Amino acid sequence: MPQHDYDLIVIGAGSGGVRAARLAAKTGAKVAITEQVQVGGTCVLRGCVPKKLLVYASEYSQAFRDAKGFGWTVDWARFDWTTLRDSVQAEVSRLSGLYLQNLTNAGVELFEDRAVLTDPHTVRLVREGRYLSSDKILIATGGHTYRPEETPGQELGITSTDAFLLKDLPSRVVIAGGGFIAAEFATIFSGLGVETTIVYRGERILRGFDHDVRAHVQADLARSGVNIICGSTIDEIAPLAADRKLVTLSNSMRIEADQVLWAVGRVPNTMNMGLEAAGVRLTERGAVAVDEYSRSSVPHISAVGDVTDRVNLTPVAIREAMAYVATEFLSTPTAFDHADVASAVFSRPPVGAVGLTEEAARAKGRKLKIFRSTFRPMKHILAGNEQKTLMKMIVDVKTDQVLGVHIVGADAPEIIQVAAVAVKAKLTKAQWDLTCAVHPTAAEELVLMGEPVSHDNEAPA
Incomplete structure (x- = not known):
């Protein structure tokens, strides 16, 4: 039996990957984890945590208006985007540091590098040029925001990842999409005083939710000032003077905006990882195909979280990671039940x-x-x-x-x-x-x- 450098190598240090690495290490396994960007993953760095902090900030505008009915006068209130942006990023960095500390305390070896599979048991660290072998490999690389490359001028728009780091708050924004991210960023921008328009190809936003929920949220967003255009898509984005954009829709409408936010979906992070060369089967959407125990077509290579495109929620990735460790390191075959998983949309x-x-x-x-x-x-x-x-x-x-x-x-x-x-x-x-x-x-x-x-x-x- 070949001797490997590690019992487990985890590729991706987001919520699922970090939890799996820590728990596996606690069983006595020798564990390494690789991360090419920053420890913490989408949720902590560029997803639910910073997004909800921005949602909290956006709620104050309505709270100040509501306060008058309770006898409070707050006419002096002012908002500063730079303060909010920097405070949010400071909290993100603090949480990333906690994740890093937890890995260290568990005895997990961290490689801050991109990992590519070269065979079913070996990964190559791209920057370092080093090869690491492992008995088991866990793919936990998550997903990334999607841009419709066929749309002329799409590069003039931003994604949710970019929105957290904007230098200035726009005065007018167009959001393409009608899902979680679109509804939440419409809430954020409009609550912070930005003229906000949602452009969605379907007849009603929040596809997949109950029809009464969809109707209620859409009506209330519209009541609060968000312009919602359904049954349409963005055909083109063209530059105007002073960094403004002209957005042309498929219904022939034209809208001027400072920013265009693409919120039209996410894609699993499986490109150029060597998965196919290692024999790992991917789905039509490019996700790692796994069974109920998160095992891929190569039994000792597994995957958890958004990279599997099952239920793309942070708590699900964590529970899948826990089930993976129980199955692979504690001799307790455990399959996480994806039925009846609760979800939340932090919209208004x-x-x-x-x-x-x-x-x-x-x-x-x-x-x-x-x-x-x-x-x-x-x-x-x-x-x-x-x-x-x-x-x-x-x-x-x-x-x-x-x-x-x-x-x-x-x-x-x-x-x-x-x-x-x-x-x-x-x-x-x-x-x-x-x-x-x-x-x-x-x-x-x-x-x-x-x-x-x-x-x-x-x-x-």
Whole structure:
């Protein structure tokens, strides 16, 4: 049996890769991890952490307006983009340092270099020119933002990665896309006083979410001043004077903007890694094809996180990493269950969702009871804030099981975490209803929705 330099080499030091490396090292394995940019990965460096900090900042503009209804006068408020940008980057650097320290404490050897597979057990460090061999290899390289290269002038736009480091805040921005990133950056920019336009090819933003959620978020973003153009795409971006851009849409509209933000999807980081040469099969989208245990077509090469294009969320990458270590280093075969994973969109208003949408449940042939409530939260009434909360539950007629919970409104991402426990546990609507409400809260509505707004008749036995 050949002797290798390491028991495990992890390629990519994001949330999934770092967790796998640390846990494997704690079993006594000799572990190395490679990272070509900076320890921390997308979430910490250029994703959910800095993005949510920007969302927090954007909420103050509405909070200052709401404060007047409660007797506060804040007419002196001013905003400085440079202060926010630099504060966010300082926090990102602090978190990256913690990740690095955790790797060191676990005894993981870090190589700050790009790694390319040269055979099924060997990687080459590109800058250093060094070769490392390992019994097992874990691919945890995540994904990157996508630009439509066929669009003339696409290079004049920026991506979400660039948006965190803008020298100046634009006065007008056009955002291409209608998913998580588009909705969240529309919230950020508009909340910071930027004239914001979303251009989306579909009929309604947030594809994949429940139709009521999509309609509610789109209407509220529009009410708060975001211009949303659906059924259209960007045909061309052309330069104008003073660094401005002229954006031509497929519906022949033209919009002038300081910045154009591409938020049209992400692509797995598998290019030029030597995966094909090592025998690792990729999907049509370029992701590493894996089985339920995260193993690739080469049994000792595995992959976790966004590079597998399964459920592209940071907590999922972490749980996949934990399952991988249990399987490969603790002799406990463990497959992470990707069903009923909760998600959040930090838009205005924010979204929390878990389980099946109404459309997905119907596609499975389920007979359903739909519970839905829309109301203004108590805090918004004195403030004169017209933003409403939506709560929706999808219930199986035959079993009474709650199949999905969908919330739009203040604190929705916080509330959905507890709702996810109940959905994952397959609790029934009757069990929800037995739970006493916490009053006065918005969350109490989840146990007070007594009558369905629609009810499918159960098919005869």
